Amino acid sequence: MDVQIIIGKIPPSLEEIKKFLKEKKAGAIFIFNGVVRAVNNNEEVEKLEYEVDKETAENELKKFLKKYKKEVYKIFIYQAEGILPVGEDTIIIGVSSKSRKEAFSACEEILEFMKHKFPVWKKEHYKNGKNYWL
């Protein structure tokens, strides 16, 4: 299985991600794209600030992805770090697999892992000048 993990400030284009994920045996490519939303907790968001423990994040993610051995062929993961204005990409997960079921399921599992077991923190900055670590 091929895996590409990018933790950084500029995501690759959708075309580049699809090019990486394409695989002759695959019948499905599923791509999830999280973005910064304009309103959270009834407050207008100006930007999100992401901090990542990059080395630990990559290590733990690689360990987690080892579970996908058979019908998942390629996995692409982008995690943003730094300051992101509203509308910017926060996370991109792409999976190519034998059929849609494996791609949907792997994508959801990876997303849940990255939300709860992945060393990333975000601070939300609001238009009213307040900011909080979420």
Place this chain on the structure above:
Amino acid sequence: MLIKIKFFGELKEKMGKRSEVMEIERTSIKKEELIPLLKKSFDLSENEIFNIAINNSLSKKEAKNGDTVSLHPLYRGG
């Protein structure tokens, strides 16, 4: 032994620094012993929940001289 402690997220702001070197009068220390020691040393609340990575691994259970210990507040990805 000397270990490097790295702070992240809210904890980094609270500490006002990214890292510091800590001396412990031991040759090694288990993760479950390290957590209360770090809470005491850095004046963190007993109720504060955080994870520890040793040399960039969450599954390592013991820190030794020269290791890097990353102190992680609760994860907030997505």
